[in-house]
Amino acid sequence: MLDYTEHDLLAQVASMYYLEEMTQDAIAAQLGVSRIKVYRLLKQAREEQVIQFTINWPVQRAPEVEAQLCNVFHLREALVLRPSSPDRSHALARVGQLGARYLEQILRNDMVMTVCLGRSTYEVIHAVRPGFQGHVDVVQAVGSLALAAPELDSASLARELAAKLGGKAHYLTAPMVVDSVEAAEMLRSQRDIQRVLAMARRADVALLGVGNLDPATSEFTKGGYLSANELAQIRTAGGVGDMSGQIFTVDGLPYTGGFNERVIGLRLDDLRAIPTVMAIAIGEAKTKAILGALRTGVIDVFCTDLDTARAVLESAAQTRDALSIPNPSSNLRTNDGAV
Amino acid sequence: MLDYTEHDLLAQVASMYYLEEMTQDAIAAQLGVSRIKVYRLLKQAREEQVIQFTINWPVQRAPEVEAQLCNVFHLREALVLRPSSPDRSHALARVGQLGARYLEQILRNDMVMTVCLGRSTYEVIHAVRPGFQGHVDVVQAVGSLALAAPELDSASLARELAAKLGGKAHYLTAPMVVDSVEAAEMLRSQRDIQRVLAMARRADVALLGVGNLDPATSEFTKGGYLSANELAQIRTAGGVGDMSGQIFTVDGLPYTGGFNERVIGLRLDDLRAIPTVMAIAIGEAKTKAILGALRTGVIDVFCTDLDTARAVLESAAQTRDALSIPNPSSNLRTNDGAV
DNA sequence: ACAATGAATGTGCAAATGTTCATTCTAAGT
DNA sequence: ACTTAGAATGAACATTTGCACATTCATTGT
Numbered sequence: 001m002l003d004y005t006e007h008d009l010l011a012q013v014a015s016m017y018y019l020e021e022m023t024q025d026a027i028a029a030q031l032g033v034s035r036i037k038v039y040r041l042l043k044q045a046r047e048e049q050v051i052q053f054t055i056n057w058p059v060q061r062a063p064e065v066e067a068q069l070c071n072v073f074h075l076r077e078a079l080v081l082r083p084s085s086p087d088r089s090h091a092l093a094r095v096g097q098l099g100a101r102y103l104e105q106i107l108r109n110d111m112v113m114t115v116c117l118g119r120s121t122y123e124v125i126h127a128v129r130p131g132f133q134g135h136v137d138v139v140q141a142v143g144s145l146a147l148a149a150p151e152l153d154s155a156s157l158a159r160e161l162a163a164k165l166g167g168k169a170h171y172l173t174a175p176m177v178v179d180s181v182e183a184a185e186m187l188r189s190q191r192d193i194q195r196v197l198a199m200a201r202r203a204d205v206a207l208l209g210v211g212n213l214d215p216a217t218s219e220f221t222k223g224g225y226l227s228a229n230e231l232a233q234i235r236t237a238g239g240v241g242d243m244s245g246q247i248f249t250v251d252g253l254p255y256t257g258g259f260n261e262r263v264i265g266l267r268l269d270d271l272r273a274i275p276t277v278m279a280i281a282i283g284e285a286k287t288k289a290i291l292g293a294l295r296t297g298v299i300d301v302f303c304t305d306l307d308t309a310r311a312v313l314e315s316a317a318q319t320r321d322a323l324s325i326p327n328p329s330s331n332l333r334t335n336d337g338a339v
Numbered sequence: 340m341l342d343y344t345e346h347d348l349l350a351q352v353a354s355m356y357y358l359e360e361m362t363q364d365a366i367a368a369q370l371g372v373s374r375i376k377v378y379r380l381l382k383q384a385r386e387e388q389v390i391q392f393t394i395n396w397p398v399q400r401a402p403e404v405e406a407q408l409c410n411v412f413h414l415r416e417a418l419v420l421r422p423s424s425p426d427r428s429h430a431l432a433r434v435g436q437l438g439a440r441y442l443e444q445i446l447r448n449d450m451v452m453t454v455c456l457g458r459s460t461y462e463v464i465h466a467v468r469p470g471f472q473g474h475v476d477v478v479q480a481v482g483s484l485a486l487a488a489p490e491l492d493s494a495s496l497a498r499e500l501a502a503k504l505g506g507k508a509h510y511l512t513a514p515m516v517v518d519s520v521e522a523a524e525m526l527r528s529q530r531d532i533q534r535v536l537a538m539a540r541r542a543d544v545a546l547l548g549v550g551n552l553d554p555a556t557s558e559f560t561k562g563g564y565l566s567a568n569e570l571a572q573i574r575t576a577g578g579v580g581d582m583s584g585q586i587f588t589v590d591g592l593p594y595t596g597g598f599n600e601r602v603i604g605l606r607l608d609d610l611r612a613i614p615t616v617m618a619i620a621i622g623e624a625k626t627k628a629i630l631g632a633l634r635t636g637v638i639d640v641f642c643t644d645l646d647t648a649r650a651v652l653e654s655a656a657q658t659r660d661a662l663s664i665p666n667p668s669s670n671l672r673t674n675d676g677a678v
Numbered sequence: 679a680c681a682a683t684g685a686a687t688g689t690g691c692a693a694a695t696g697t698t699c700a701t702t703c704t705a706a707g708t
Numbered sequence: 709a710c711t712t713a714g715a716a717t718g719a720a721c722a723t724t725t726g727c728a729c730a731t732t733c734a735t736t737g738t
Contacts, residue, residue, distance in 0.1 A: 018392040058346035130395040
């Protein structure tokens with residue numbers, strides 16, 4: 001961590017350069033240091049996120065679709081980004097920003113958050129702006145995964161978010177998945193882990209991504225915890241996606257094929273008890289996974305883009321038709337999502 | 340205002356330059372435009388605040404002093420910045436940031452804000468980050484002043500803030516001060532002005548600076564509405580400062596020498612009726628003005644730095660001693676500030 | 679005491695950026 | 709159709725920035 005005077009100097013220099021638009025030479029002269037030093041301070045300021053660049057994407061939301069999602073899946077809030085540019089490269093970053101703004105608005109001093117892992121979660125956390133008034137502690141919701149991209153791990157995410165929210169990070173010092181149920185139980189009985197899990201359960205807000213068990217992209221396979229084969233088996237047995245490492249079926253029921261028990265982290269029931277669970281996911285490839293996730297009844301606030309939202313609603317309607325529930329008006333509260 | 344595709348382009352370019360750290364040449368090549376165009380888009384992106392630089396100052400507050408201020412002046416909240424660097428040049432910017440974060444936290448969708456003019460107000464508004472979830476309309480609390488720095492005028496401040504909060508700005512199309520009471524009444528009876536003033540009175544949140552009637556720096560003299568002489572007279576007659584153009588005495592009573600009636604804007608009584616009035620002021624030169632301001636009972640939330648806070652508390656204690664109120668423990672609610 | 683290691687600082691140059699001015703395009707008026 | 713004001717563009721140049729490398733400074737081990 002950065003100590004007060006260092007941090008203050010970085011802030012000072014960054015402010016002069018980026019806000020007052022002074023040249024590095026001018027700053028150097030005023031502070032009585034060499035220009036190259038100013039250059040290095042600026043570099044450090046960016047690295048340490050003492051200065052943050054926030055892009056204000058033009059956000060257009062889709063209130064009709066948001067209302068539909070809320071009705072069909074009993075959500076408290078849905079945030080649907082209406083995309084414009086054909087270029088989809090920034091879609092996740094923009095949805096992340098949408099989620100981050102929502103988060104910023106609901107957080108209050110002394111709340112506790114819990115986060116899991118993944119790119120969606122990362123994007124939200126990254127888009128949260130520092131300078132929060134007050135302190136929010138952040139607890140890891142699941143164990144750590146040896147990932148290709150270490151910044152996407154739940155531990156680093158917890159750290160980054162805690163730094164932005166002026167609170168402490170609490171780490172779950174365990175792997176996300178272990179080899180046997182016994183090993184998992186053993187770990188869970190450890191004092192440290194018990195304490196952190198208990199804290200996570202009492203969190204005010206949880207932030208989750210939805211994984212879709214795709215052998216090509218799943219963090220499970222990348223981390224070496226599941227082979228492509230095992231994943232395929234799980235999918236055959238009805239698993240469609242996961243949140244916080246907990247796999248569920250397309251009906252939103254926990255997967256019973258014996259994987260979830262080996263995960264060290266919050267269970268779906270734990271999540272359901274958290275007052276505000278916010279989930280982010282985009283991509284039509286994730287349609288089934290998202291459908292299952294929304295039906296678990298875990299999610300209170302869901303954040304996505306228009307294409308995904310439409311695909312999910314479409315898919316939900318089809319399933320409903322297949323179950324021959326008559327006339328499912330989107331204005332009536334149906335019971336699909338409840339568990 | 341910026342239309343969607345323009346805004347999107349600016350965001351795109353800004354993201355490539357500041358986040359992905361591409362050179363202007365590379366961006367130009369990828370988008371198929373000239374480098375110079377990219378340069379201009381970047382410039383525009385900064386001007387329009389499509390990209391924003393947020394400095395993460397290590398903010399240290401002074402809770403003891405905050406509590407004292409709250410007690411002595413019956414404030415709902417006091418925000419006191421504990422300064423570190425001997426360099427005071429950034430003090431106002433940082434106090435502004437402190438105020439802005441507080442604002443961001445209390446604002447809710449569909450609220451209405453009202454703002455006056457001045458550098459302090461400007462700093463707060465400038466530090467408010469765009470991307471607010473929802474809409475907040477902003478109403479001018481006082482008429483416009485022909486200022487040296489037009490960006491400090493209430494009309495431009497209202498515009499900037501409204502843009503950031505995704506709402507409409509409502510302008511009070513009148514000068515701040517007119518030559519006679521009759522002229523003022525005439526103006527106030529105009530439909531337009533009546534409407535806007537009524538709206539300002541019903542605002543949920545007001546943002547004010549505290550002026551100290553210093554001939555050298557007062558916006559009144561700069562705007563040509565008061566000569567240095569007149570100002571001196573007002574000070575002799577007991578006026579110590581102003582908020583929203585309304586002058587008050589060190590006891591927090593409205594100044595009765597006949598200036599306030601010529602101002603087109605919210606009166607102190609109007610302000611007192613607004614649920615949340617936030618005021619910002621720093622500088623030991625403003626001690627007396629701030630003391631009077633706090634005693635008007637108008638202010639709910641006060642934002643300043645440590646030196647100023649101490650000076651004001653000191654000054655308040657002296658006045659109390661002079662009035663020989665015994666044993667003014669700071670833990671007891673005294674009655675100084677009430678009007 | 680003396681080398682050795684590594685962090686902090688400075689130099690010089692190539693690359694990137696900002697600015698000015700002339701030119702081209704656009705569109706509205708006569 | 710021609711003119712003209714004003715915006716958008718681009719070329720050329722001055723300034724600023726980033727970086728590789730050299731140097732100094734402090735610290736630790738022998």
